[in-house]
Amino acid sequence: MSNDVVELRVHGAASASAAQVLNVSQVEQVAGDRSGGFYRPRRRCSCRSGERVTEAYRWGDLPAGSVVRTLTLVFLLPFMLSNLAIWMRPANPGSDAMVRSLCRLLALTLTALYVLAFAGVALDLIAWKCMGPSRCLAGRTWLSWLGGQPVGLRLAVLAVVPAVAIGLLWRASTRPREMFDAFRAPADEVSRPPTPS
Template sequence: MAKPRTAPAPALELLVHGVGGVTPQQMLDDPRTTLVTGDATAGIHRRTDDVDAEERPGEYGDRPVPEAYCWSGLTSGNGARALWLILLPFMIANLAYWMRPAAPRRHRAQVVYSVLARLLALSLTVLLTAAACELALDLVAWQCAGSPGCADNTSWLSFLAADSGGWWSTPGRRLVVAALLPVAVTGLLWWLSHRTWSAYESASP
């Protein structure tokens, strides 16, 4: 006895708006829409009547199910969004790790590739932190604050100037104050990466 034929899943029609941005209701020409996946920043919407389209493929036939991808939230916000550019080198390192050639997980080439990719990401973190240390500890706290000609022309360094006789004017204390910059840079990296992970990577596909 032949098995009854099941209707194939309906095709999907993805609608993407331009830079101007429109609402899902306008894109789908329906006042009732439902968020299928994503969030308020960027997400895919369907008509409410089409949410369970995969369970009713026979009702659609050759007609595709329209979905609206709204991404206008990615281009709006305050100036602090520019801080995400700091993570760009780390994003490339992350992509390099996930673009490793297909091979068994325990294969020697896979292990070597994974170790090298992680070392690359670690070197980027060390490089950025070392640059902050060079700027704050060496150029500012040690050289500029220790030189009367430089410190006298920089009002915000007056309390660190070596010839001011203040409590913070000794070399060790100047370096302690300057060390706050690399600590802040490291904290900023952690905060940005934590927000990214919480918003986009914490949920399993």
């Protein structure tokens, strides 16, 4: 086994502490934040198992966030999984470029699907079909101001909806990155695997 092998332990729904998952008394955080992070045994404790580095991922506080945070994670889940697919593939140098290209094509397809869904609802269903008959606008005062306008103006105004959806998706995706970038590991390099004794 090489020093590149990392055993990652993840707790279940019981939300165990990182020390319980690693079965040691002292741990230190090497990445993430207080809601979800990666932990390793402290260097001074003798808890190495051969040449394998053992880490714990603690996610117990992630579901305890606000409704906005939960919805953000739900909407970002397909994009997170498509980004993760690049790193979870079997190691094969011969097909590396092809697999990366397919994973990026999948991510681009998901993004296009997201944008087209918002564009289809805003432009086709609302601006084109719903604004014509007056029965569709009955009881919807938030749409009635646009009802008597020409079709081109309705389409132009409601074309803002897909742009706003892209902006909200971009903003939601940068917030977790900012939190992880703000984390600073302890002074000694804990992210490097310990050398075997």
